[in-house]
Amino acid sequence: xxxxxxxxxxxxxxxxxxxxxxxxxxxxxxxxxxxxxxxxxxxxxxxxxxxxxxxxxxxxxxxxxxxxxxxxxxxxxxxxxxxxxxxxxxxxxxxxxxxxxxxxxxxxxxxxxxxxxxxxxxxxxxxxxxxxxxxxxxxxxxxxxxxxxxxxxxxxxxxxxxxx
Amino acid sequence: xxxxxxxxxxxxxxxxxxxxxxxxxxxxxxxxxxxxxxxxxxxxxxxxxxxxxxxxxxxxxxxxxxxxxxxxxxxxxxxxxxxxxxxxxxxxxxxxxxxxxxxxxxxxxxxxxxxxxxxxxxxxxxxxxxxxxxxxxxxxxxxxxxxxxxxxxxxxxxxxxxxxxxxxxxxxxxxxxxxxxxxxxxxxxxxxxxxxxxxxxxxxxxxxxxxxxxxxxxxxxxxxxxxxxxxxxxxxxxxxxxxxxxxxxxxxxxxxxxxxxxxxxxxxxxxxxxxxxxxxxxxxxxxxxxxxxxxxxxxxxxxxxxxxxxxxxxxxxxxxxxxxxxxxxxxxxxxxxxxxxxxxxxxxxxxxxxxxxxxxxxxxxxxxxxxxxxxxxxxxxxxxxxxxxxxxxxxxxxxxxxxxxxxxxxxxxxxxxxxxxxxxxxxxxxxxxxxxxxxxxxxxxxxxxxxxxxxxxxxxxxxxxxxxxxxxxxxxxxxxxxxxxxxxxxxxxxxxxxxxxxxxxxxxxxxxxxxxxxxxxxxxxxxxxxxxxxxxxxxxxxxxxxxxxxxxxxxxxxxxxxxxxxxxxxxxxxxxxxxxxxxxxxxxxxxxxxxxxxxxxxxxxxxxxxxxxxxxxxxxxxxxxxxxxxxxxxxxxxxxxxxxxxxxxxxxxxxxxxxxxxxxxxxxxxxxxxxxxxxxxxxxxxxxxxxxxxxxxxxxxxxxxxxxxxxxxxxxxxxxxxxxxxxxxxxxxxxxxxxxxxxxxxxxxxxxxxxxxxxxxxxxxxxxxxxxxxxxxxxxxxxxxxxxxxx
Numbered sequence: 001x002x003x004x005x006x007x008x009x010x011x012x013x014x015x016x017x018x019x020x021x022x023x024x025x026x027x028x029x030x031x032x033x034x035x036x037x038x039x040x041x042x043x044x045x046x047x048x049x050x051x052x053x054x055x056x057x058x059x060x061x062x063x064x065x066x067x068x069x070x071x072x073x074x075x076x077x078x079x080x081x082x083x084x085x086x087x088x089x090x091x092x093x094x095x096x097x098x099x100x101x102x103x104x105x106x107x108x109x110x111x112x113x114x115x116x117x118x119x120x121x122x123x124x125x126x127x128x129x130x131x132x133x134x135x136x137x138x139x140x141x142x143x144x145x146x147x148x149x150x151x152x153x154x155x156x157x158x159x160x161x162x163x164x
Numbered sequence: 165x166x167x168x169x170x171x172x173x174x175x176x177x178x179x180x181x182x183x184x185x186x187x188x189x190x191x192x193x194x195x196x197x198x199x200x201x202x203x204x205x206x207x208x209x210x211x212x213x214x215x216x217x218x219x220x221x222x223x224x225x226x227x228x229x230x231x232x233x234x235x236x237x238x239x240x241x242x243x244x245x246x247x248x249x250x251x252x253x254x255x256x257x258x259x260x261x262x263x264x265x266x267x268x269x270x271x272x273x274x275x276x277x278x279x280x281x282x283x284x285x286x287x288x289x290x291x292x293x294x295x296x297x298x299x300x301x302x303x304x305x306x307x308x309x310x311x312x313x314x315x316x317x318x319x320x321x322x323x324x325x326x327x328x329x330x331x332x333x334x335x336x337x338x339x340x341x342x343x344x345x346x347x348x349x350x351x352x353x354x355x356x357x358x359x360x361x362x363x364x365x366x367x368x369x370x371x372x373x374x375x376x377x378x379x380x381x382x383x384x385x386x387x388x389x390x391x392x393x394x395x396x397x398x399x400x401x402x403x404x405x406x407x408x409x410x411x412x413x414x415x416x417x418x419x420x421x422x423x424x425x426x427x428x429x430x431x432x433x434x435x436x437x438x439x440x441x442x443x444x445x446x447x448x449x450x451x452x453x454x455x456x457x458x459x460x461x462x463x464x465x466x467x468x469x470x471x472x473x474x475x476x477x478x479x480x481x482x483x484x485x486x487x488x489x490x491x492x493x494x495x496x497x498x499x500x501x502x503x504x505x506x507x508x509x510x511x512x513x514x515x516x517x518x519x520x521x522x523x524x525x526x527x528x529x530x531x532x533x534x535x536x537x538x539x540x541x542x543x544x545x546x547x548x549x550x551x552x553x554x555x556x557x558x559x560x561x562x563x564x565x566x567x568x569x570x571x572x573x574x575x576x577x578x579x580x581x582x583x584x585x586x587x588x589x590x591x592x593x594x595x596x597x598x599x600x601x602x603x604x605x606x607x608x609x610x611x612x613x614x615x616x617x618x619x620x621x622x623x624x625x626x627x628x629x630x631x632x633x634x635x636x637x638x639x640x641x642x643x644x645x646x647x648x649x650x651x652x653x654x655x656x657x658x659x660x661x662x663x664x665x666x667x668x669x670x671x672x673x674x675x676x677x678x679x680x681x682x683x684x685x686x687x688x689x690x691x692x693x694x695x696x697x698x699x700x701x702x703x704x705x706x707x708x709x710x711x712x713x714x715x716x717x718x719x720x721x722x723x724x725x726x727x728x729x730x731x732x733x734x735x736x737x738x739x740x741x742x743x744x745x746x747x748x749x750x751x752x753x754x755x756x757x758x759x760x761x762x763x764x765x766x767x768x769x770x771x772x773x774x775x776x777x778x779x780x781x782x783x784x785x786x787x788x789x790x791x792x793x794x795x796x797x798x799x800x801x802x803x804x805x806x807x808x809x810x811x812x813x814x815x816x817x818x819x820x821x822x823x824x825x826x827x828x829x830x831x832x833x834x835x836x837x838x839x840x841x842x843x844x845x846x847x848x849x850x851x852x853x854x855x856x857x858x859x860x861x862x863x864x865x866x867x868x869x870x871x872x873x874x875x876x877x878x879x880x881x882x883x884x885x886x887x888x889x890x891x892x893x894x895x896x897x898x899x900x901x902x903x904x905x906x907x908x909x910x911x912x913x914x915x916x917x918x919x920x921x922x923x924x925x926x927x928x929x930x931x932x933x934x935x936x937x938x939x940x941x942x943x944x945x946x947x948x949x950x951x952x953x954x955x
Contacts, residue, residue: 040186042359106178146892
């Protein structure tokens, strides 16, 4: 057997441009984690159900374990590393997750952070029920979700300013 | 004045790293390592006739293919039986790679090492294994019938039969005014952490040393096991637990086949080797738990008080017994909960089946025991027409009866003696929290709206903090930083934060100056592991005792420097102060400098400790007899026996009269884990446990076909609760300190999951008026129960 053919693809991740040569079958999750070494994106099931690998493509959440890296030509990708604040510290959603104890082992957390980051863009003041629905496509085995629901609401406050 | 941190809702110091993508889980390491995939058995029971790798070796990027024949030395022996027990007369463990027979779908047969996982899986697809299928034994009924055997030399498929007895239960039951018999069963579920297992091994041929990272709940024991299997001096092996994406029990089992195979291959190949478990592998080759069938015979009086209780149960241990009989032993003892059973007899049979092994999953046999006891309590209340809470109250062990000796042996080999607890107070809190006494009014109102509701409750006692020991090491660095290490591991419980809170108080240093390391054998070599809700009790106590020793040493050194008496000193905010003398102070970093008499001034601070810097008594050695250089200490905590936490849950459910859909309206928890170190973390543990309890009661089960195929081995089909399935959880605490340890703490990790199935079954039964004897229960099963009743 011969070495696999490589395909060239260019996209940005968290604002930085990348030009990669990867096998056509390389999953976006593996390209991010192992080629770009952005290991914040986690892989929990490899069949698109758990949501741990969620990243934003042009602002919309997708499961990075379900797409090939080479299909992302020209895309703007945001990972959990890109949800930090401008100084590299915790961004609003990340800060809210710490404040509300919305994580334990932290393995599913990157998928929640990206999902909630996208959600808050057009939901500045979610109710508890709305917050719960917003996260109901992601699995967490540690927290029982209660504190994640609280963190979604707290993140909205931080992001959009209390009373703003 | 330093604020006391013990008991405070301190934000976790772990989180800034984890939420920003800076965690380091197993697969985040070793980017240059070769990767491993396994050929796993497609048969539940078969003889291996031939393995043909010829097509596989042609694949570009292949590094090595290994079968059982390649395993040399002790690698070829079966994996260890970790917890032997005299009644485990027929214990069996698997080989790292199957030798001539496979006993469950998923058992590893061939190991493939390649440049990456994609290529490794390409090769796996090209390896041909010829099998001669044998009859599969699936489920407890088939195992008991024993028409076929899992292991030909294990008659009746019985790994063990164990009996414990306190008094003459059968005679007490026969003599009791009333007797009930019940059959109760629980199905299989699994820990199912979001991160599967994984191992990375690096062999340094120059240093002849092996560094293993593994997603485990016990790094110290993996170290011993790997050294033994590979024939290496223990001294040349170190095991580090990186961030772990959840454990819940499955990662306490060790060494997994992969945990010895990956290091073995790394040594052979002289190159880093890594294996990261995928989700399907986790379903079919890690561990499950819970499946048991129980038969209860109970004798009681007109008041509902127990006179005698006899329980027989059958435990499905899967294909092998590496973890011994821990799960059924826990069921057989913790079944008793907060009650006095009168005379008690329990007998269990642990049975082999051709399915994935069964080892502890959070709760570890307690959810089944709790289900059995609580269903029995409800049945007695129903038979006598008494209130369910009242029947429980009448059977409680009372606070003035503590410590209470059940006359049985617990899972740690020690007497089952409850140290403390106030069960009537807990029940009172719970019935108030849920509004137990007002429920009939609510039910009537719901009924008038065409809705069907029910309420249930369940109580449990959990032996936590089992021994034999844990240790702690505390060192004050010369810059005032305090480094703390303990050998057991962390899977998300906030141990760094919790242990730093303890050290901050004991040593008088700011929280943010403390760095905690867990699960790294380079830092601490003696430990047991993280399981059985034991870290706060064991490592918490060990670290507290250690910090006290270091504090004493700091005060001795500071007393000399400040020319004051030790009794007049205090440590506040990282400084030793003379009480009542502002200005007479020395910071702990400087004390650390003085603790280490020096010849060389390698930096400015060190100059203070050099030989000409300080006036010294010329007749005593610089390091006094019995002292050691450095402001550090090590100590261990080893308790006489477990400490027993307890709790009670109440649930309100609504069942749809048409579709039999089951909805949880309220979930209330009263929890007593002794003194609380960090309420935020404890509540988080309870939330997570309750979610797993809800999953186990209503959604999760391992669906094995009769041929031993696991039919739902994916997150699409094995239904773990999402946010939409978990109710809001209302919590109240009671703090009954443990008299057994210096902090008064009891374990909290597993508690939330234990009474889930029992409480939810109780509520559904109350809503429906149909006995619920088997869990989990789906809407279609409830629908079926209704249909059978109406026939």
